[in-house]
Amino acid sequence: MKLLKTLAPAALLLAAPAMGLAQEAEPAAAAAPDINPYIFTTLLFLVGGFLVFWMAAGFAMLEAGLVRSKNVTMQLTKNISLFSIAAIMYWLVGFNLMYPGDGWIIQGYLGILISPTSLEPVGLAADAAALDYASVGSDFFFQLMFCATTASIVSGTLAERIKLWPFLIFVVVLTGFIYPIEASWQWGGGWLSEAGFSDFAGSTLVHAAGGWAALAGALILGPRIGKYKDGRTVPMPGSNLALATLGTFILWLGWFGFNGGSQLAMGTVGDVTDVSRIFANTNMAAAAGAVAALILTSVMYGKADLTMVLNGALAGLVSITAEPLAPSLFMALVTGAIGGGIVVVTVPMLDKLKIDDVVGAIPVHLIAGIWGTLAVAFYTGNWGAQILGIVAIGIFTFVVSAVVWFILKATMGIRVGEEEEINGLDMAELGMEAYPEFSKG
Amino acid sequence: MKLLKTLAPAALLLAAPAMGLAQEAEPAAAAAPDINPYIFTTLLFLVGGFLVFWMAAGFAMLEAGLVRSKNVTMQLTKNISLFSIAAIMYWLVGFNLMYPGDGWIIQGYLGILISPTSLEPVGLAADAAALDYASVGSDFFFQLMFCATTASIVSGTLAERIKLWPFLIFVVVLTGFIYPIEASWQWGGGWLSEAGFSDFAGSTLVHAAGGWAALAGALILGPRIGKYKDGRTVPMPGSNLALATLGTFILWLGWFGFNGGSQLAMGTVGDVTDVSRIFANTNMAAAAGAVAALILTSVMYGKADLTMVLNGALAGLVSITAEPLAPSLFMALVTGAIGGGIVVVTVPMLDKLKIDDVVGAIPVHLIAGIWGTLAVAFYTGNWGAQILGIVAIGIFTFVVSAVVWFILKATMGIRVGEEEEINGLDMAELGMEAYPEFSKG
């Protein structure tokens, strides 16, 4: 491919009758005079995709900063592993499950999947291989990142007590099956999209879904030893707030790709204008969430709380994700600020329920995700469809996740021993400290 | 150069009454056969904008790494809060103040500002809503990041002793009023641009302006306790040089968006070629600033000084920002190297004057910013205009900032108590340590 291109650039392109030899089947649009929309939209997926990839680093830093230092190596290991597993499972199963072509289960599937030089860029069955508006490879790359994000949400909640391998097996099921199935209901053209449900970039499909899976895990796993004692909540402060802040900035940056890329088109003046509006709204919601949490914690507790400000920004981002295009900047501010407020209010509520969510992922992703999805009805007017989607995705993700967690608990166990938990997972499970030279205070 | 582009749209809108149905009014260019310049330039603003956004993380990491560990949480809180406040204030006031349409103070302003589904993407008055060369949303997104950068500069200088809320109130004034007003003199088509002043991406408008605001604050706030003792300067080394280096790399990366995006156009061969030249020059100036500081500190003190190398790279970047397009790579090298040298020489000078600038922001942003702005006259020949701009922006920003700092000092006080300062702002003001488990050496 590269060879042909390099050997005779302009002449080949001008003559061009043999372009069917290209690695990916040329979509019909290529024959039209203006092929730029295809290039622009593919570029949107690539840039959006690498920005959302970067969110994996954001989750890793945020969670590594919010756990105690004795569990940092484990949290890092879980994060890089879960992303890698998601990348494989979404290719092996998820993408085809989410966007089914006519015949992905046909006999050709496995053959194409493992063909060493398959013309299909992503191991898809032939029927699903070509899009007319962008490259399949870029679409796969972009969609994969959303699948991985869903898994990243879970790891933070369950930190500091879950074993490595049961967690990773859950990730296999989540990224290969649970996420692709529920997401296909909407983005794969399934029954929810037909019912009028609207979730632009995944407040429910990605964030609340991850939050439900985390909640199921937290309930079955139980809180950390010593977290709830004599009716009060014992603070277990994160070991490195600079890392946690870095992680938040990374997530904020990546979210421009998450929401902006979800426009799924950039090749016309209207589309690129919409992408711009999404960028501006996304930024505004994050800022409003941070400021809301800053003001609220200062008023409620007399002191600003950095971890709340960080989670406030993230909740603002989750809130605007279901509809980042329709709102004016003022409404983006309102939406994000309510998201930030939700975090400040619900973090202590979860503690009262003795649900131990180490990094606050449930308030940020699940509760703010529900808020953001509901808020879409201000623009569509269809409250019923929004509630239907929230409930359907919630029940499915929570129940299936709970079943998987139960099976894992019953078979291999999901929680480390008491001594291991107290000494920290790093030494007990990995034999490796994250900061071996810094003595504990 | 923004001038003409900004004034055109009103006429276009009159000629296109039927465009109100689109999310954003379609500019007249959409009717022309080649609409790609609009898409490319909008894309430049989006990519440039997220890169400059990323600089907010760079400032946060740089400053968190250069303060002592007892003040890290506070520095992080200030940085994420100042960005969030800038995002809101620049929308609420700044953008319209900087690029005034005919009637932004008309009765419609507030109505549009708070409309839930306003057709205007950024809450602007109708007259200023559409551009013919790029999406307004992308322009707003990009320009906002420059406003936030100005505020980021201030937080480093004043670290380790200023109270949270007075600082944030100053940020409200700086990002809502001071920056937009002085920047409008040049980029809003104001009197400085008419006088022939030239500042491509903001060596003076952003960096020196931030530096002047910081200098005013530093003089009124006074140095940290114990910094200047018996005629000598007591070193107070930063707590985490890995973070500081990360912050510098982040800023360097973001600067490609800062300078490259300031070309304000990417839709023609000439424009994208210019953007490329800007990228190459920006990188060269940073490299030259770092190497200059590396060599100078090695020669002057016998030992290379990492913090000087970091600030040298940043000073190289600030120096090239006023004119990153005209110079050859050789002149970019010279410009950046002089910037790096300036830092090495002026950091101790500030200490002799007992001006306590915790992270070196005044040498990097103010003094190298002046150097870079002056150097533009090598290409334009107009020394008078450059000096006029430097002096005018300097006087305005410094005086207004000083007045605001004085008022804040007189009303609510700007400095923490002596005991709070010695114990660190983290525990005293926030009740939260950044590294609670790492004992102090």
Place this chain on the structure above:
Amino acid sequence: MKLLKTLAPAALLLAAPAMGLAQEAEPAAAAAPDINPYIFTTLLFLVGGFLVFWMAAGFAMLEAGLVRSKNVTMQLTKNISLFSIAAIMYWLVGFNLMYPGDGWIIQGYLGILISPTSLEPVGLAADAAALDYASVGSDFFFQLMFCATTASIVSGTLAERIKLWPFLIFVVVLTGFIYPIEASWQWGGGWLSEAGFSDFAGSTLVHAAGGWAALAGALILGPRIGKYKDGRTVPMPGSNLALATLGTFILWLGWFGFNGGSQLAMGTVGDVTDVSRIFANTNMAAAAGAVAALILTSVMYGKADLTMVLNGALAGLVSITAEPLAPSLFMALVTGAIGGGIVVVTVPMLDKLKIDDVVGAIPVHLIAGIWGTLAVAFYTGNWGAQILGIVAIGIFTFVVSAVVWFILKATMGIRVGEEEEINGLDMAELGMEAYPEFSKG
């Protein structure tokens, strides 16, 4: 692959004598009706270039995290300095050496090099100044980053015992001469490309070359004091695994630019589709390398090893770099997984040979680089050419590097004194600790 594109411009320039007035000579393509390919490809170089720039930060964080805290400041100083030196040397010598025009050593070279407002954007001789498919400035910017990457590889291996200045002088030679010469054999249209050797983005030209230079240095420098004692290897764990993980994520992100940008074209449907395929394959190989190392270390040692997982991901990336376009996703998985396995197996082998590679750069970049380059023959069938390239680049880089290291050792010495090494390079050579407040455990 760069061959014809590089040789074409001279003819174009002859056909277009009047183009000297533009900032950069307008290529003939600008006169053609469809100028978009030029813009898109330039944009690819700019985005790809800033992503590869970001890898410099990745190496800095990875290495700073994997050395002991007493050497962190030094490792950071080396990393930012080596990048800056590479930026200058590649401009001064390397770029012209790698892509020679007819007359770069002619009398005009120096004049153009130091002209303050040269029309040539990158100080090149006139004959080599214009490309027809992208801006020279963007090409220079992109290619420069590959040169810098080669140097980054060396710094990790030699950490914790090499003196600052001899290392930086080696970087001068490596980035100004060694890398440009060997890379020109292939990418400059030299004899290796004519012999049928294939190395898409530089598994051998960049990664193995850096690895060979590092190996030569490691052999001449010797292992750290106390590393090999009484026949066993003493573990010297890295001081900050969160930083090391961050560095790996940064490198992974940057690699999309490294491999994707090496398509060298994005202006047609076919090219952008290829870039997409490269993104997807690059991500898959990294994920597979990480998972392979995760599983292998768990099976072999009973415990997952985070540093192996990080290096596994990087080895997967290096492995796919020689051919990221031809493989299906399944083959990308296989290629990357073998790369990850190589790291797990060869890290202890190096220790048995008492070759002290502090961060594992030789297994990751040299050995996985050889594997990746060999694997190209599965697609081209030309095993001989692949082996020829691997051997030729290996011998040249290793021998010349060894000579340089020997000269440096004989003249100024390359190793710090015993006491300095034990106390750490930070205090001994720089007088500055990276974490001055965190007491050692």
